[in-house]
Amino acid sequence: MSDNIIGAAKPRIDGPLKLTGLAKYSSDNLLDDMVYAYGVFSSIASGEVTNIDLSVAQQSPGVIDIFHHDHFPQLFRTPSSMEQENKVDEERLPFEDNQVHYAGQFVALVVADSFENARAAAYKVKVDYKTSPVLANLAQAVKVNGTQLHQDSRNSRGDPEPAFQSAQHKIDFTYVTPVETHNPMEMHATVAAWSGDKLTMYDTTQGVVNARNVYAKVFGLSPDRVEVITPFLGSGFGSKLWPWPHAIAAAAAAREVGRPVQLVVPRQEMFTTTGHRPETSQRLRLATDDDGRLVSLRHESISTTSTIDQGNNPYVESCGKMTQGLYSCENLLVTHSTTGTNRGTPTSMRAPGAAPGLFALESAMDEMAIEAGLDPLEFRRRNYADSDESKGLPWSSNKLREAYDQAAEKFGWSKRNSEIGSMRDGNEIVGWGMATCNWEAIRRPCDARVSLRADGTAYASCATQDIGTGTYTIVAQAVSQVTGLPLEKIEVELGDSSYPSGPISGGSWATATALPAVAAAARKALEELKSYAVSERGAFVGAKADDLSIENGQLKSADGKTVAFAEVLKQRKLASADGEAHTGGAPTDQYAFRSFGAHFVEVRWDQGISNLRVSRVVSAIDVGRAVNTLTSRNQVEGAIVMGVGMALFEQTEYDHRNGRPVNNNYAEYLVPVHADQPEVDVILLDYPDYKFNEFGARGIGEIGITGLAAAVANAVYHATGKRIRELPITMDKLMDDVPQAQQA
Amino acid sequence: MRNFAYQRAGNVTQAYTLHGNDNSADFIAGGTNLIDMVKLDIMRPERLVDVNLLPLTEIEELDDGRLKIGALVTNTDLAYDERVTTRYPVLSEALLAGASTQLRNVATTAGNVMQRTRCPYFRNPSRPCNKREPGSGCGALDGINRNHAVLGGSDKCIAVHPSDMCVGMQALGATITVEGPDGPREIPFEEYHLLPGDTPEREHDLRDGELITHVTLDAPIEGAKSHYLKLRDRMSFEFALASCAAVVALDGDTIREARIALGGIATKPWRSHEAEAALKGKPATEATFQQAAEAALAGAVPHRDAAFKIPLAKQAIVRALSTVTR
Known part of the structure; x- marks a missing residue:
């Protein structure tokens, strides 16, 4: 050996x-006799299709067929189930009826002999709508419909309210994160081919088995009649976990026209019909005793879902899941609620729940430390959890304190002057912040x-x-x-x-x-x-x-x-x-399995030109054993860069008047480019977790992004004295002299 | 994208003849902007006339000290041309602050002059837009307008002109030469782009069938220094939220002559004569720069999400001037 x-x-x-x-990616599969599909996407966010005029589009060159709600085969919905491995997020089938729930929803599908002809014809389909009142964002939805509390993810212990009331130091703030969109480089794509009643799907999926089971249900086939093939993926970040309407539409169209069909979702619609991280609003109430120990911790979050799913079994952004056990606290409450908006169905995006959740928790921990007069790192040390108090189980392994030590040492945290704006370098104010990162091992x-x-x-x-x-x-x-x-x-x-x-x-x-x-x-x-x-x-x-x-x-x-x-x-x-x-799975009745780590971040704020950048990140990560330190390091570095995007840039904007996406393209939806990369130093602790599996490896894809945005926000506070509780941290939120906007 | 006919012109006369004087045709050079918009279905040319073979790829120094730039000179070639980097460095800086290497390698000088706005309401055919569809309304005025103009707007349109190159040219002073069936004519750079007013669909002073053949930069101001400063959310590959091209000539500590042009905040590449007047003859101090910045933004309108651009543009002016006069 x-x-x-x-x-x-x-x-x-x-x-x-x-x-x-x-390496052949899904849309690289050019099958014999293959034809191309292109969608017609709803331009309204709420209402119904009253008429579809195909007279011009049908005359367009190369058109084979145009599907819509009055011309589409009867399919079966799949009961979404993680256990049975037939999970979908958006349960509604494409072209099921004439209802419109979000802008970007498929309202028709053109099949033609080339991609160009299909797209040209799609532009000629004339759709009439009747619009309904729209729920364009979380605030509007809560105001109109309130929220739905999800009891199954509620977690509590002790009695947080009296502990909070009688505590010496306390904070009560609400943190907000916007819709973020995955934007993997490879677009969602499906090549669907039928041979008799056997369906082959060259599909951009992060789960071939789940996808196979879903397509089998939808088309009423036994699973052995469906094969899903995905040898390579240009990433997915969660958006390709569960099948979306385009793949089902492509397979149905292929069966109807009797030829293989290729469908690539255009970049603009990857912001609408293939999932996103939902908007969240999270209320954090923390209190400590005189020694800086948490005596009450409440994390109550609301996330948006689609009006399609609200009331059924909606996707819930589990913002408080890490909060339940990350720190020691006798009195705790974690709740999750949703509210339905006229947006497409949200879904898991890298570190679902934890990414927005730890932005809120770790920002609040920084605020609490300041309120209690403690160094933010020392405050976290004092609240280290010896076991998972939410489950009453010991950790299989928890090297969080060593992660703090190693990262703080390498970063130079001991040289931090805690006074706001006190560290200067030429035109720039330097700010230092830190946060814990955390992810459940499964x-x-x-x-x-x-x-x-x-x-x-x-x-x-x-x-x-x-x-x-x-x-x-x-x-x-x-x-x-x-x-x-x-x-x-x-x-x-x-x-x-x-x-x-x-x-x-x-x-x-x-x-x-x-x-x-x-x-x-x-x-x-x-x-x-x-x-x-x-x-x-x-x-x-x-x-x-x-x-x-x-x-x-x-x-x-x-x-x-x-x-x-x-x-x-x-x-x-x-x-x-x-x-x-x-x-089999891990012995979850004996141990709580989590990965831990810490980010230390330096930002530079040039107040004279309102320029903020992240200049340095030192992270120590404990994931048990890293099986391949080259690709593991690559994962954490990539997650840190994605975290910088979350902190400073990313937000999918919707017009507040009509719910339509505004910046659904790669130019205006900002992610970090090379020039935005900080100096990144990743320390991989090496403590194999043999209680978890024989390799001691807990996995590494998500943890790097958790906590990063909070570490940035905490560093921004240290530099500027401004506490930004709403992501992303853009310059306009940090400027002092912005005039009152003109009322429309 | 809808299908279109494609024709290739070998010389200028052939180009405008093939184009004709109706709206069904467009010229294509680098195509970095046009093809994008055709794919978005917001431009629907029936014919494209390819002008890439036209002999307009030279940069030529004229006897009077001006620099004549062919319409097809790429952004990359222009940015790294020695005559530009030594005599007009602000133009080189502006070009290199724009787009990406790949785009600059194919984008042309005339194409950049003709660049159209990034307004999301303009760029989606299902949204109202007076520029794209006169009379349909302006989606941006009460909508999401963080990237929109605070100067030069009207109640019909507040779309920003996105070019960096044009801001550099606006500060340097230039002439645009066009040619069409009625022969060649020259248009001062400052008069070329039009304010939206009641007719936002009219973006420039180019008549149907006319073609830009050259942009000629004024002779450099003697003894002047310059700087282009672009402020944006991320450090590269993003359109400006505010930018400033500053050209300043000093006599001792006194400002003899100054040119200020602004980008990212106005409906056209914005020359600020107000700022220039506030600088001329004054001492090169931060207080003077502040006064110039106030003068430049005096008429600015703080729209819903764009109010921060007013102080941001002032900061761009002050920092650019400080850098130039340091």
Whole structure:
């Protein structure tokens, strides 16, 4: 066995395919006889379609068919279920009726012989609407309809109200985060092909198994009649977790026209019909005793959902989920409510719940520390939780204090002058802030297959996906770890629902879930190989299988004789030794599993030109074992940059008068560019969490973004004395002399 | 995108002849702006006349000290041309503050003069917009208007002219040469772009069928220094929230001559004669710069989300002047 392959810094094994353009993404699939679909998207946010005039569009070159609510096959809704792996967020089927719930909703679909002809014809479809009153944002929706409290995610202990009332120091503030849109580089796309009653979907999905189950339900097929293929993803950040209407529309259209259909969602509509992180409003009430220990902590949040889902089983942004156990506090209340708006259905976006939730909590912790007269880092240390008080369970592993120590040391926190605006450098005021980051570790059941082959290679497959983060590579590392074969001898296939059932690429689950199954399958294949070796005509005939050990891709007997796997197979004239395995979830009744960390952030504020930038970030992250330190570091660095975007730039704007998106394009929806990158220093603590899985790995995709926006806001306060409780932190919120706006 | 016919012109006469004088055709050079708008379905040309083969790619120094720039000179070539970087550095700075390397490599000088607004109500055919569809109303006036104009607007339109290059040219002084069926004519740069007034659909003084052939920069002001400062949310690849091109010539500590042009806050590339008057003959001090900034923004209108642009533009002016005179 090779010990050092886990935890090594290995470049992606699929890198050459991507660099040379050979990696096939969904819309790269150009099937024989394929035609193209383009949507007509609602220009109103609320109301109904009263008439669709196709007279001009139907005459447009190349048009094959135009679907809409009066011309679309009858399909089945799928009951959304995480457990049954048939989850959708937007339960309404495309073209189900003439109702319009959000701007950007599909109201028609043109199928034509080319992408250009389909789009040109789509522009010629004339739709008449009757508009209804619109709920354009959280405030309007709460005012009209109030909120719905979700009891299942309520968490409480002790009695927070009296503890708050009698406490020495207290704060009570509301924090607001806007709608953010995922914007993966690869657009959502589907190529749907029918062969009889078998459906093949080349689909941009973060979960091929879930997608297969959903399409099977929607089209009334058994799951084995559907195959979903996603070998590569240009990321998704959560927007590709569950199927959206376009994929169902494409599959239905393909069946109707009798030809494969390709549908790519245009960039503008990736802001409307493929999910977003909802707007939140979060009230935080904290109180401490004289020693700076939390005696009362309340985190009550409202998030927006779509009018389609409100009242059914809406997506809830679980802002308080980390708050329940991150700090020690006897009296606690966490609640989540939703309110329906005329926006598309929201969904998970990188660190769902925790990203906006820790902006609020960690901003409030900074305010509370100042109120209590304590250094923000010291305040957090005093409230360290020895166990998960929300579950009454010990942590499997919690190295938060060491993360604080290491990051603070490297950042130079001890040199911080706590006086506001006191640290200057030329035209700039320097501000330092910090925040804790936190994410729940989840591991689910998983299947995998490994073959040791007569050509000396190994092959592993699992129906999970590589979202771009390096899953191919870590699966190969796991096989290498067990077999001793080098990475270049290991072939990995992912992203096909016909492979053994694997996890979604989301929630930082994939690594922790898939690797134990892959390793177990590899071990089974080795057992199979050993049984071939010790039986008649075998390389070790007469030996006991248990006496054979594994060394660098060879079997080794007690007396030191070694034979390569391939030779063992050749001697028996066998193609391969195969193993399949099923592994279970984590022991969640014994331990609470979370990853922890801390961000330390430096901002620079040039008041003379109202310019704010994040100049430096030092983060220490405890995710157990990082399986591949190269791709892990890449994950955290990327999450930090995304956190800078969340802090300073990102917000999807909707016109308050009619609910229509305003900045739904890559130019006006701002994310950080190269020039915005701070100096980033990531420290990966290395404490394998073997209570979680045999590799000690808790996953790493989400944690880096949590807390980052709060660390920025806290640094901004230190520089400017202005507490920004509403993201993003734009210059206009920091300027002193803005004149009263003209009343319209 | 709707289908269109494509024609390629070999010379200027052929170009405007192919174009004709109706509204069904557009010229295309770099296409970075036009194709975008065709895809958005807000421009629907029936014919495109490709002018990329026209012999308008030269930069030429004239005997009177002016610099004549061909319409097809790319933003990249112009920004790095030695005559520009040494004699007109503010133009080079402005060009490099705009767009991205990839865009600048294909975007042309005339195309940038013709660049159209980023107003989201203009750029979506289902929204009201007096510029795109006269009489349909202005979505921005009471809508989301953080990126909109505080100077030069009307009750019909407050869309910002987005170009950085034009702000540099506005400060330097220039002449635009156009050519059409009635022959060539010259238009002072400052008069080329029009204020929206009651006719926001009329953006410039170019007649049907006419084509820009050159932009000629005035001779540089002797002894002047300059700076282009662009303020925005992120550090690159974003349109200006406020920008300032400042050109200043000093006699000792006294300002002999100053040119101030502003971007990101006005409906056209904005030359501020008010600021220039407040600077001329005054000592080069922060107090003078503040007075110039106040003068420049005196008539500004603080729309719903854009009120912050008024102090921001003042800051851009003061910092640009401080940098130039340092």
